[in-house]
Amino acid sequence: MPDSAYIRNFCIIAHIDHGKSTLADRLLEATAALDAKRMREQVLDSMDLEQERGITIKAHAITMDYKAHDDSTYTLNLVDTPGHVDFSYEVSRSLAAAEGALLVVDAAQGAEAQTIANLYLAVEAGLEIIPVINKIDLPSARPDEVTQQLIDLIGCDPDEILKVSAKTGEGVPALLEAIVKRVPPPGGNLEAPARALIFDSMYDNYRGAIAYVRVVDGTLKLDDEVFFYQTEQRYEINELGVLRLERLPRKQLSVGEVGYLVTGCKDIHHTRVGDTVVAYEKRKEVKALPGYREPKPMVFSGLFPADHEDFEDLRDALDRLALNDASLRYDPESSTALGFGFRCGFLGLLHMEIIQERLEREFDLNLISTVPSVRFKLVRMDGKEEWLSNPVDFPDPTQFDHIEEPIVRGQVITPTEYVGPVMQLSQDRRGTFVTQEYLDANRVNIIYDYPLAEVVFDFYDRLKSQTRGYASFDYEFSGFETSKMVRLDILINGEPVDALSMIVHDDKAYEWGRRVVDKLKELIPRQMFEVAIQAAISGKVIARSTVKALRKNVLAKCYGGDVTRKRKLLEKQKEGKKRMKQLGSVEVPQEAFLAVLKVDDQ
């Protein structure tokens, strides 16, 4: 049993591309946790999609042994953190499992909004911050400026900042020493009843739900009966151990240690991130660890198989993904336009995109997704509150008192010359200015409150394009506000298409209506007859456009007896039609259902 005085638990806070994964690889290499044979670029990101997008989606952890200059061997536990705003709750739980954080900043680019947001979380959690400037080998590196930025940001001394190159390995030994010296050993009481924080979990086909834990007090032992506090589940520990490159079983895990638990639990929804594992016997005496939150989907969208025969396959695929993703929600839904599918809840837009992409790639499904919506609070005449996230459920205006929409506090960090465009964009998105502060002479941190609905669409893309990619953005949920929301319906040849409806703010309804009908006009090909596209609110048409009928489409030519050629032309035409969704007698391309996401501003 390691003495907790020789344990250091830490995590890495970094912006995408600032080199977190490469740095993690270097640490593993330097501590020989990773031998040459196993050396693979960026081991922590194990999913293909993560590697491609350069985002660590699921937090993992890894244990290293490090022989320090004082000749003692330390156990270093690196707790990984996901790098996207959608997963900020997961980040906060990972931080709760550590005592220190490496704040990794790119020497050329400086700190970004996401990094700063996570830094605040880490400071709040009382973590020791070790500022690290990475990529000092880059020709464009400007370590002096970035140093000043870090000093302004966390109030540290210049010599507390480490300069490394994860690529070349320069500065890594000094970093390991700093971790040992500066990150405090874990606290906790060895004699107290066992308590452990679940900071992540994953589903294993053979072992069921595996909880990644940080022991906060006492000791967890093999065969112990444990109790998952929030989900009130009782299990026996079948296996526990530490996380090397593989799971390494042990007899017990003691205070301060990071490791995994295998119980009889088969359902990942029972091993929730942030939950507390306690000894079953003592469940009445001990308190749950603070900070637990139910996984809360923020963005909802309908997912439908393009071919209705794939419905069961889609269900199976969602079941499979949900095994490993406790925050994914899905309920069967039926649409007049698209048939049977699922209403899915996601943590955010990125989470949604990842799930859709995985469904299409890993399960080979061809999907149609509908316009994402946030979750509104619908207040009935009698004061009763209901959740509303599907435009289809939007009641008649006489049937409710008012609607409240989710608001987020957003933080934009931008070079000063883009303050104007950022503010303009924020106004356009119904933002309310809160404050702004200069991080240094060239960068401003601008705080706005935004309706979440305005942020989940293409806010980030717009922000990037208006600031030439320099601005970064982060947000956190802050509450609900009364808002005049209406349902915008889209009618095709007079028939409302439920899958194209959306909930929008009254002030923006006309603009959206116009944009959507124009976009649909662009996307719907000319067909045998005129197609009328209308946008309407409560039955009142506010915008319309028309796809003119196809006038002439006949190959007035005979290729002699070459019927094969004619048949091939027909096949090609039919292929094109198969990619369309038939709405009544109108053929609508699949991408039309997400058209609003791609409406070009201005």
Next chain:
Amino acid sequence: MTDSFALYVHAPFCVRKCRYCEFASEELRDTSQADEVVDGILREARTRACEEPWRDRTLHSLYLGGGTPSLLLPDQVLRLVYGLQEVFSLQEGAECTIEANPGTLSPSRLDAWLELGLERVSLGVQSLQESVLHTLGRIHTADLARRAYQTLVDAGFPRINVDLIFGTCTDKVFDGWRDTLDEVIRWQPEHVSAYSLILEKGTPLYHDHERGLQVKVDEEIELQLFKYTIEALEEAGYLHYEVSNWAGSARERSRHNLSYWDGSPYLAIGPAGHSFDGDRTRWWNHRDSQQWLNMVQKEGSGKAAEEVLSPLMRYEEIIMLGLRMIEGVEEVRAVAAATDAGRDWPPESLDMLLERRLLLAEGGRIRFSREGLMIADEVIAHLLRDV
């Protein structure tokens, strides 16, 4: 009809290739080249004549197409047709057609054709507008085409088809086409084929189009031209019997062309020829004439590949080809083909297409309405969408 078939013979050469044309054809170098082709055709014909399903069957039509078969010298065309008659037996009153370019007619050729019973001539006039003939890269002028037609009439050819192309860009598109069509109607040919210009990849005209030159009129004008064509020919008493074909009377319909649409067997000899056994097999010859010739000289056959049609493919063909006939497709035939293919008749979308009067169901047939015909390809794809 199953005991007879149509024979197509391809002459793969021209004086000069037209700028819109992508058929298998090249400039004729010398007379010996044509001799070689004739030899090849006869050799291949002998091979086919021994094979099923052509053996023991008679010809109801013979069609010399191309290219420019009217380039064959009188003795070459005599040798060709006599040779074919040795191996195939031509029915009494069979339809015998030769395609002719107005720039290639000579009295001795016409005499030879008449002597051989090639009494139907398909004359490639294309347009009577000089600017259009120029754009298309035709070798003849409008006047030469007029004289050629008159020569054929004077020589006593009882059946003449005039081939026309509309939709080429020029300064007076609509007036020019109306003048061409009206004049051709005054000639009173037995048959008119009017195609809308198609820009085929790889042709010089397509290249012009790629370079941004406007060579073809836009869809709206093309539609007006097509409608005018239908109305003018109808008013002149012509029977519109296939998308692009009009006959002076029902008996003037091209028996040969009909066999492409109605599913009866046809045999093609010569490079790039496409054949159908009337049952389940389609096959085609090598497109390159030298390659075809080498194969024929070596093996007696220039066949390149074949495809065996599934019942489903046949079903699609029967609908697709049948609907190109103005009288449409017999519903019993469609039902039988669908049943063979294990599909329900009618397809789901038929009701809607009938309701919108793009298709009409009358007298046990399904056919296009005038509006439907304009967008025939789209309607057919729609009808067969889920098949």
